Amino acid sequence: MTDRFSLHGKRAIVTGASRGIGRAIALGFADAGADVALVSRKLEGLQAVAKEIEDRTPQRSLPIAAHMGRPADVDRMVEEVVSQWGAIDILVNNAGTNPVMGPLMDMDPAAWDKIMDVNLKGPYLASVRVARAMVERGEGGKIINISSGASLDPAPMLGAYSISKAALNHLTRVLAKECGHAKICVNAIAPGLIETAFAAALIQNPAIHQGVVRQTPLGRHGQPDEIVGAALFLASSASDFITGQVVVVDGGVHM
Ligand SMILES: NC(=O)c1ccc[n+]([C@@H]2O[C@H](COP(=O)([O-])OP(=O)(O)OC[C@H]3O[C@@H](n4cnc5c(N)ncnc54)[C@H](OP(=O)(O)O)[C@@H]3O)[C@@H](O)[C@H]2O)c1
Numbered sequence: 001m002t003d004r005f006s007l008h009g010k011r012a013i014v015t016g017a018s019r020g021i022g023r024a025i026a027l028g029f030a031d032a033g034a035d036v037a038l039v040s041r042k043l044e045g046l047q048a049v050a051k052e053i054e055d056r057t058p059q060r061s062l063p064i065a066a067h068m069g070r071p072a073d074v075d076r077m078v079e080e081v082v083s084q085w086g087a088i089d090i091l092v093n094n095a096g097t098n099p100v101m102g103p104l105m106d107m108d109p110a111a112w113d114k115i116m117d118v119n120l121k122g123p124y125l126a127s128v129r130v131a132r133a134m135v136e137r138g139e140g141g142k143i144i145n146i147s148s149g150a151s152l153d154p155a156p157m158l159g160a161y162s163i164s165k166a167a168l169n170h171l172t173r174v175l176a177k178e179c180g181h182a183k184i185c186v187n188a189i190a191p192g193l194i195e196t197a198f199a200a201a202l203i204q205n206p207a208i209h210q211g212v213v214r215q216t217p218l219g220r221h222g223q224p225d226e227i228v229g230a231a232l233f234l235a236s237s238a239s240d241f242i243t244g245q246v247v248v249v250d251g252g253v254h255m
Pocket residue numbers: 015016017018019020021022039040041042043045066067068069094095096097118146147148149190191192193194195196197198199
């Protein structure tokens with residue numbers, strides 16, 4: 001049964017792989033036997049993760065600098081992996097952004113565009129490019145979108161972000177319906193508060209942090225490594241009959 005969690009021989013793309021949750025997923029996938037294309041805007045951080053993969057596994061890694069809010073970069077990312085490795089078995093849309101906190105009424109519409117471009121349009125473009133290649137190849141595949149607990153409740157002060165992630169959940173379900181015939185499983189993971197650079201402002205604010213911890217049955221925030229098990233499950237054949245789901249990994253905040 002444990003073989004069903006193996007990613008041996010699989011080729012994965014993980015966006016936002018230079019740090020935080022994306023780095024943890026990339027390392028976890030390499031440990032499970034996958035070759036991993038590592039994507040983010042800055043090559044330097046990706047090269048450090050590639051070195052970690054090289055030091056601990058025999059797997060290949062492929063650092064690619066690409067901005068998920070730029071359609072031409074998304075195309076180039078997919079083309080590069082297909083041309084280097086022949087095919088893509090797993091796509092993890094993990095890169096995300098939230099440049100502002102505050103009420104929607106005060107938000108600059110440019111910030112709305114940036115959030116939607118990176119959190120929603122990038123994953124949409126990457127997913128359809130990768131899904132087309134998977135359909136053509138005829139061997140199925142796995143697409144995983146990293147959503148957020150904020151997709152499940154309207155989050156005041158994080159309004160555009162929570163809207164982008166709610167839409168990402170629906171993108172997950174629509175693609176799951178459209179791609180199921182080709183054995184492509186499309187699922188999402190909704191993490192709670194996880195200790196990364198992205199969440200530093202929330203974790204370092206005692207009032208916000210204590211508020212989250214109080215609502216969390218497990219009584220703490222999470223670590224990036226704690227997202228890896230769900231990602232590995234959804235990327236592997238252990239989850240072959242699961243699609244269109246949002247798996248919540250948040251210490252029990254949402255039940
Ligand atoms: N941490 C949390 O509490 C939490 C909770 C729920 C959901 N999430 C979601 O989890 C995902 C990962 O977040 P994290 O906490 O791990 O953040 P993080 O530690 O700040 O890492 C973000 C990663 O995304 C890359 N990135 C940022 N903007 C990008 C862009 N436009 N194009 C390509 N890559 C980009 C960053 O590298 P570069 O700077 O090199 O581009 C970095 O590798 C996000 O989708 C976030 O919404 C996080």
